[in-house]
Amino acid sequence: MFCGFTTDPKMYRWECLLLVLPFVIGRGSAQDTCGYKKCAALPVKPGYVNVHLVPHTHDDVGWLKTVDQYYYGANNSIQTAGVQYILDSVIPQLEMKPSRTFIYVEMAFFYRWWQEQDGDMRDRVRKLVSNGQLEFINGGWCMNDEASTHYNAIIDQMTVGLQFLNSTFGECGRPLVAWHIDPFGHSREQASLFAQMGFDGFFFGRLDYQDKANRLKYRNMEEIWRASPDDLGAAADLFTGALYNHYVPPGGLCFDIGCKDQPIEDDMALHDYNVANRVGIAVNTSLDQVQHFQTDHIMWTMGSDFQYQAAHTWFKNMDKLITHTNSMADKHKVNLLYSSPSCYIYHKNKASATPPGVKFAHNNTADFFPYADQPHAFWSGYFTSRPAFKGYVRRCNNLLQVCKQLEVIGAPKFSDKVPLPTSKRFREAMGVAQHHDAVSGTEKQHVANDYAMRLHAGAVECQVITSMTLQQRMVKAGALPPVAEFCNYLNISVCPLTEDEFTKSFTVTVYNPLARRRTGYYVRLPVTGDAYAVNDPEGNNVVTQVTKVSQRTQEIRGKRGKAKHELLFPVSAPALGFSTYFVSQSQNSSRSGKQPKAGDDQEIHNEHLSLLFDGKTGLLKSVVNLETNLTLKVNQGFYWYNSSAGNNKASNKKSGAYVFRPNSTEAMPILPQQSVITSVVDGQLCQEVQQSFSPWVSQVVRLYSGQRHAELEWTVGPIPIKDDLGKEIISRFDTDIMSDSTFYTDANGRELLARVVDRRLTWKLNQTEPVAGNYYPVNSRILIKDKSKQLTVLTDRSQGGSSLRNGSLELMVHRRMLYDDGYGVGEPLNETGVFGEGLVVRGKHYLLLDTPESSGQLHRALGEQLYMAPSVLLGLAGGNDPKQYRKEFRTNYTAMKRELPSSVHLLTLEMSEDETVLMRLENQLQKAEGGAPQNVTLTGLFEPFEVEINTVEELTLGANYPSTMVQRLAWNTEGGRTKSEALRCWDSGSATVSLQPMQICTLHFKVQQRD
Structure with a gap:
């Protein structure tokens, strides 16, 4: 262990102290001028327009290039960008003049750069951080998306970055301000999380063009955001500012080596002497901008994407701009100074506190979705873009939580020669995946592939940790641990262990990551036999069901699997623990299935719900809650919007990775001439209706015994494009609920927000896109309700959704484009699958019907169960019967001595x-x-x-x-x-x-x- 940097020989060395303390205060010396300490000393001038120049770079953690390519400056034929050179260049420029400042945001890049530096450079950087010249803002592993991210993953990625800063720089490395200058719309929950992280402010660059015009007019660009008005209250209030000039420099004052603006030529002997012109731009811009703000402090973002690779061009010209402008300050009352977002907010706060004081607005309880930067350009397509990757990210988050829990419960011990795997790689990969051009789906295809590869590498290590830890806990004295492995393709009925014809018996171990017992969870496994016996951890027989693998599943998996049937049985597992079930082939057939009679209505039911399907169309026609006697008339089907190719009369804007712009306000149904029902399964554990809407759209509607919700497993793709039409596919529910143009969506999996069609809470909307302009991110659930009934649909990944007419609810499940929407990606969103055809995506919706009063707790609990689903591991039984197996191995284990309360x-x-x-x-x-x-x-x-x-x-x-x-x-x-x-x-x-x-x-x- 290396211990270094001692401030006092009587004190512990800081590097060692960090190993035992969760935080360090005042790392360095008493002369630290970091944080707000440096702000009081800035040369601000009362009565002047104080312009806070904030030198910054915005470094996407993957977008047009991969993370590695961006860091090293590789693949510059796509984009000239090398993050390592930015940091290499900025440090000596800061050292040249103590007045210069710089902020840095993305820890995924800074951490990598820091690991490459020697001791001398690290000391130099620590000094710059300590004296407040280099300041870390935001501090997460990335600048995360706010629409497609789950709050659990947001907190995790912020934690990885913030803890690195804490352990490296102590108190001076603690960010004071959140900085989301590029995400495409902003979530109320994100603001609440930032407030709970202790941030004093939150700045962003993108807001709807109409909203911005309204805020500029009424000087409301900065306000106090009420991020949890009904629950956390003032604890989640956060000062929030929308940047005046996006996040780029004022027009005419960009001094990066790649900019086209003129440098400051201040040699009076030159014919091109231009000081008056440059100062004039600075003064006029300042006086114009300050008219839209509440105090005499304004901010300029002096930088942009991947700028400062040659930092001297920026700093040399900013030095001159400050000097020459301030030399005439008494004339125009404009004062320029190097600053940071934290110092800007510090002086804003002083202006608020000093009598008579400025009173900021405190009434915004809405969010900033959907975002449009111009008429007919709503960035609501990315709520659904790359749905397969969005689903993978959600599943990986589930596994990561399991992995981290098991590292605490008791990770396996390896020999000194074999390194112990950890969750570190997975944590960092998940952090990168939350970036606003990652899970959002707005990256180039090769970058999306790289994100998935990083997640897979981390998942493999965490699967090893999970398997080895559970084996360790299974072992009794003297017994060798049984092998436990994952089957990663159960969604298409592929699992080599269970479908091997020589596998006559195997174990199924279910780990439950919830802090309360999980019951009624159904394991579905591909098998080759007709009948199976299952014993629970105590040796009791478990009811089973064997169902034929659907034709659609067989088509999707191709030659990757050979199972003819799926074995289904219920399991339970204790809080933060596992249960092991013993499966063996038997002679008693438990196969189920029947062919529907043409023209007859089809009904499936369990103890809680009844679903009726129309005999002619095969579509869902009603849902009955058998406990409350609520009946919902509903027609559920699949539709598609024709993606704009830019040939609409109103605008040439196209649908793409970011933008959703249908050519019509009416979606077209995907419906064959005959009934969509292809098969009905009437089993003891599960009843289901299999539907085929087209060769590329199918669905299975299931009711499991004991569950209060219906499961709708949809499969969409390859989306056909031979007709030269891009398509955006939705699942729509048309009901008799009188929803009054109002629906509700969640914010990042937490609090619900009310949405009203064609209405914004903070300005009067001029609606240019009646469909896309009413789409909102749905991270976990969307619902409509009236006085007596509430229909809720939960999702297994982030999607876009809306309710465009009373009683109707729709979710976009897949999209495939032929054109780029012109926002930088440079390629259409045209994903392909394994065999080079369009991507096939399979996911699930969970439908619940209840009264509005009784829905909250049930739906929240189900949402928790979905994103914290059990991990299922399989192992060969080794020839043991269940009784012998239980003698040798534990079949039940919990890490909790008592369960947590239900909420x-x-x-x-x-x-x-x-x-x-x-x-x-x-x-x-x-x-x-x-x-x-x-x-x-x-x-x-x-x-x-x-x-x-x-x-x-x-x-x-x-x-x-x-x-x-x-x-x-x-x-x-x-x-x-x-x-x-x-x-x-x-x-x-x-x-x-x-x-x-x-x-x-x-x-x-x-x-x-x-x-």
């Missing part, structure tokens, strides 16, 4: 590098869903270890700062002064966590392993 979710359980544990507990119910305060006592909570209560520390949501030390800037608003303290959750005296509705509690502690 409390174990959001995070992970091991830190210093072998302490990071845990997050979440009260996942909103007040409107019946959410109430919840308490959890940590003493005696876990089986494998005991929490050392005296080491427990409450941190901010990003796990990089003690919540007890949080003092956020307070603001004067129209509704009073905002609060500065964090919402606390930990009571050390009673060893209890207290959670308000929607509150997330982040704790860091040491553990004592039990014998």
Whole structure:
């Protein structure tokens, strides 16, 4: 272990101290001028327009080039960009003059650069950070998308970056301001998360062009965003600013080596002497901009995409611009200065606090979706773009949470010669995947492939950790651990172990990552036999069902699988634990299935729901909740919008990776002449209706015994394009619900927001695209309701959705384009699959019908179960019968001594590098869903270890700062002064966590392993 950089010989060396403390305060010396300390010393001038110049670079963590290509500057035929050269170039320029500043954002790049530096360069950088010249803003592994991301993954990627900064630079490395200058629309939940991370402000560059014009007119570009008005309240309020000039420099004042603006030529002997012209632009721009803001402080973003590879061109010209403009400041009352977003917000806050003070607006409870940068250009297509990758990201997040839990519960120990796999690679890959040009689907195809490859590499390591840890926990004294492996293609009924004709028996181990018992989960496995017997962990017989593999599944998998049937059976598993089931072939057939009678209505049901399908069309026609006697008339089918090719009379804007622009407001049905029903399965465990809408669109509607929801498994692709038409495919539900043009979507999997067709809460909308302009991101659920009925559809990935007419609800499931929409990608969104044809995507919707009053808790619980699904591992039984197997191996295990309350979710359980544990507990119910305060006592909570209560520390949501030390800037608003303290959750005296509705509690502690 290397320990270095000592400030005092009597003190511990900082590098060593970081291994035992979760945070470091004031790394360096008493002369630190980082954070807000440096801001008070900036040369601002009262009564002047103070222009805060913010030198910055925006470095996409993959977009047109891969992450590696961007870092090294490779593949410059696509884009000239090399991040390593930016950092190499900026550091010496900052050292030349102490007044110069620079901000950096993307830790995925900075971490890589930092690992390559020697001790001398690291010390130089630490000095720049300590004196406030180099400031880290945002601090996440990437600048994440806000529409297609799940809050769990957002928190994780921010944590990876923030903890790196904390362990490397201490307090001076802690970002104070969030900086999302490029994501394509902004989520209310994102603002809430940033507030809970302790940020004082949030700046972004993209907002709807009509919204921006309205805000400029009424000087409302900056406000206090009410990010959780009904639950967290003031704790989630956040100062928010929309940047005046996107995130680029003012017109005429770009000084990067790639810019075309004129440099400042200040030698009076030159014929091209242009100081007056350059200063004139600066002054006029300043005086114009300040008219749209509430104080005499304004910000200029001096940089853009991958700029500062030759940093001297920027700094030399900015030095001159500041000098010459300020030399005439008494005449025009404009003062230019090097600054940062944190110093800008610091002086904004002083202006708010100083009498008479500025009162900022405090009434925005909406979000900034959908985003349009011009008429007919709504960036709502990317809510669905690359649906297969969006689904893969969601599944990987599920596996990552399992992996991190098992690292805490007890990772396997290898010999010294074999390195121990960790979740580090997977955490970083998942962090990269949250980038606003990754999970969003707005990258080039080769970059999308690279993202998927990185996720796969991390997933493989975490599957090893999962398998080995569970094997370790299965073992009894003297027994060799059984092999447990994953089957990664169960969605197309492929699993070599179970479908091998020589496999007569095998084990199924189900790990449950929830902190409460999971029951009623159904395992579906491809098999070759006709009948199977299943024994549960105690040796009891389990009811099974064998169903023929559908024709569509056989077509999709091709030669990759040979199973004729699927074995289905229910399983349960204890909280944070596993159960092992024993499967063997038997002689008693349990196959199920029947052919529907032409013209007759078809009905399937279980204890809770009944679904009726029309005998002529085969479409779903009604849903009945058998417990409440609610009947919903519904017609569900698939439709397609014709993607604009840019030949519309109103605009030449095309549909593409970003933009959704249909050629018509009416979607066309995908419906054959005859009934869409091809088969009906009437089994004891599952009843299903198989539907075929076309050779490239099919669906299976299932009702599992005991479940309160219907499962709609849709399969779409290859989308045909031989007719030269791009297509955007939707699943639509037309019902008799009187929804009054209102529907509800979730924000990043958490709080619900009401959406009203053709309406915005903060300005009067001139609607140019009646369909695309009413599409919103659906990360986990969308619903419509009236006084008596509520229809909710949950998704297994992020999608775009809407309700364009009363009682109607639609979700876009797939899209394939023939043209690029002109926003930089330079290629159409035309994904292909394994065999070079258009991509086939399979996913699931979960349909629930209930009263509005009783829906909240049920739907929230189901959403939790979907994104924290059990991990299923398979192993050969080794010739043992179930009784013998139970003698040799544990078939049940839980890491919890008691379950958490039903509304409390174990959001995070992970091991830190210093072998302490990071845990997050979440009260996942909103007040409107019946959410109430919840308490959890940590003493005696876990089986494998005991929490050392005296080491427990409450941190901010990003796990990089003690919540007890949080003092956020307070603001004067129209509704009073905002609060500065964090919402606390930990009571050390009673060893209890207290959670308000929607509150997330982040704790860091040491553990004592039990014998």
